Amino acid sequence: MAGDRESSGNVISVRDLVRTFPSPRGTVTALEGVSFEIRKGTVTGLIGPDGAGKTTLLRILAGLILRDSGTVNVMGYDPSADPLPVQGSLGYMPQKFGLYEDLTVMENLDLYADLHAVPPSGRKDLYAPLLSMTGLGPFLGRLAGKLSGGMKQKLGVACSLLHRPPLLLFDEPTVGVDPVSRRELWEILHTLVRESGATLFVSTSYLDEAERCDDILILLDGRILGAGSPADFYTEVRGHAFELESAGQSPRSVEPGISVLPGVVDTVLTGSRVRILMEDRSPPVLPEEFEHFPLHPVAPRFEDAFMDRLRRTRGGDGKTRLPRQLHRKTGRSGQGEEESAILVENLVRDFGTFRAVNDLSFEVKRGEVFGLLGANGAGKTTTFRMLAGLLPPTGGTLRVAGQDVRKSPSKARQNMGYMAQKFSLYGQLTVYQNLRFYGSAYGLSGKSRTDRIQEVLEFFELVSYRDVSSGILPLGFRQRLALAVSLMHDPEILLLDEPTSGVDPAARREFWRIINGLATEGVSVLVTTHFMEEADYCDRLVIMAQGSLLATGAPSEIKERARTPQLPSPSLEDAFVSLLSRAGPLQETGK
């Protein structure tokens, strides 16, 4: 094995790596002086939001792109100068897994075995453990394109392991995979490293996956934000985390007040509590109105360390103090006999023989933040499109703001703001022009439009970006603009489809602060997410799997159901996993 050439314990060492890309608006720096080492036989996680530079880094290590400057050593070779020896002993899995969807599982395996010159005689023995580990055995004859997301990723892993590479580079193998498959994938990865002594360098945008790694490298905006073992990170923030019970009061109305207290780094909602991260071990000094609320110290999370590091590198600037008021028209709850903002009953949608949404029922009350949770392919986006009147349902009832979406979709849409998964903004138009256009599209004109634009610009802190092309805004701001656009007509109901996917945690916080602010003012919000911790910010939620409803209720109720003696305080993800594995009689009807 090529790994034997290594005398030191480091399989990868990188010094002052810089890589820039030309772009129409000047040079973009993807990696800015990155240095790190990866020890042999470890699992190292490369953690960072979209656009942090993870893929660029992995591609440089695999010899697929060149660097501008710095030194890179992979298993004793420079991958830019000597790509073939590196690639020959590398197990590489790109983000869009390189499977041939029109080949079967077996044909994919054979192709990669051939390309790596694995002798045909030994293949049976080689495939057997891989197939049993990944559970792909029964599906050998199935086309790769017809596998579920989790299975595809497992096949991708299997294909990159056929030549028993000493080094594995995996680019976001768990993205878009349901929590159960995610856990299984991590099991597989760990087994692999343990049994073969290989080294694994794996990128992810899920912060909660950090604790599954031996070492962690946090990458943000092309720089290393931190490196070390999970324990190192936890130690930094041990004792800094607290939870405040907001007895009786909605945590959503309490949280903004807490977030601006001195010494507070970060606040998030978890169920009925406010989780507080402090600069040090001293608990927050609560103002009088919250003084009687019980405050508990809690164990730190990896995200705490991330937020703390972020504050220290970015300066005190890491948090915002939003809630200014976004003016809402008065007396608009006129049609308010209808208690529910959204009512879905026995919703069904078929695509040919495939049932994408199966007998789904739930209700979103006014002023509620309601979550729709599920892995890719669970039917979330299909449900959303039906709610927005973009896709006719096969059967069932859909009422939004008291209007039957099937009968009068345009009336329903007047009271609804919709933010699609891929922000539908015009990249060449400025922030102002986008707002103006969508304002007109919703029927605003003259002074009312001008006023609304100004108001929205101020509320979303977009004033300084007013004349910037929206295509070149940072992702977090683009997402804010997309939300601003969907709020131009002052809707009562907001549908947000994966609004925070790919955005860094700090930007995600701010976004949720905005959502919370809107909810406090009576806007009903329906939001889909695959971040489990975000589901904790919702008042109530629905968990979907394969088009069907798996569970519904407040986050605490759902967690309660997963409580076992072995797992006294389950997380939402634990609950999700146990729900899925218990999935005998799936349906519970939403009330």
Add this chain to the structure above:
Amino acid sequence: MKDGGGLGGRASLLRIRALIRKETLQILRDPSSLAIAFLLPFVLLLIFGYGVSLDARHVPVAVVQDSRSPDSEGFMAGLRHSPWFSPTIYPDIHSAVEALKRQDVDGILWFRENFGREIHSSRNGPIHVVVDGVDDNTARLVEGYLTNVWQTWITLRNERGRESSVFPVTLEPRIWFNPDNRSRDFLVPGLIAVIMTLIGALLTALVVAREWERGTMESLFVTPASMGEILIGKFIPYFVLGMSGMALSVLMGHFLFGVPFRGSIFVLGLTSALFLSAALGMGLLISTVSKNQFVAGQIAIVSTFLPAFILSGFIFDVHSMPKMIRGITHIIPASYFVTILQTVFLAGDIPGVIVPNSLALALFSVFLFAVILRISRKRIG
């Protein structure tokens, strides 16, 4: 675990075989490549083969007779029997003009009141001919054919001895290589060359772009397979597919359109192989520039099909082009293949034409693949 790494050797052959097998399975399962190779030439040949014709047949013309006379009736009969025209009688010139405006007819023949008189006295045929000049080509044809019919009629009339012979010399044209003078015989071989240009470039440009889009190229790059092996693995299956499409086109040309085939299959096969290599090479070159199927398709059409259509001499005569444009036709592989195919179909294996044009095609292929190998690296961006 040993990996082959370099080019050549058993491991390299194994990888090429694996890539070819993979590509073949994909071709068989994904109808889009098969559609490009077979459906596209089929449809294009049908459309162009039947649609593009430089002959005018059964051109609708309006006939207006102010006064009927045996002479005008006689001329009408000649018109009816002519394969070029299908005449319709209109009562007066106004309705005929209306018909022309509606494009019901392409021309008007107007026998003025004095036709019968004048024809005897002066032989200066006072027929009024109006031709729709919108379609310049048809207009000229209609004009020419009408004159032709007119002259035939005069000749016949004279032979019947009513008057002394006006034309002492008879012109007897003899046309070589395309004795039927059917423009289709001449067009279809050229058309095949133009269609194969598009298909060759599309096949490779699209499938390589597809690998980029689906992310499989990235995985392929991080295997010991070299760029040369990957290119060969793409070239061979699509070469076979392209040759099959070529065979289909040739069979259609011969059996459906009745184009004679006077050359040998061997020469046809050899020159087609050379041309297809250049066309596939063009596609591979496009795919190294564009990694998106839509853009690759656009580039393939604009950079191969259009120049081949306009500048290959298949329909527009190269010799009548300005000097500079004529220079450009030399760097279009299709122009050599058009000449070869027209020769092989209509004239036979004529070494003086086949050899130099084949050499030009071979040069193109070698040049294109040299460029591709030079600029292709196992790199992203």
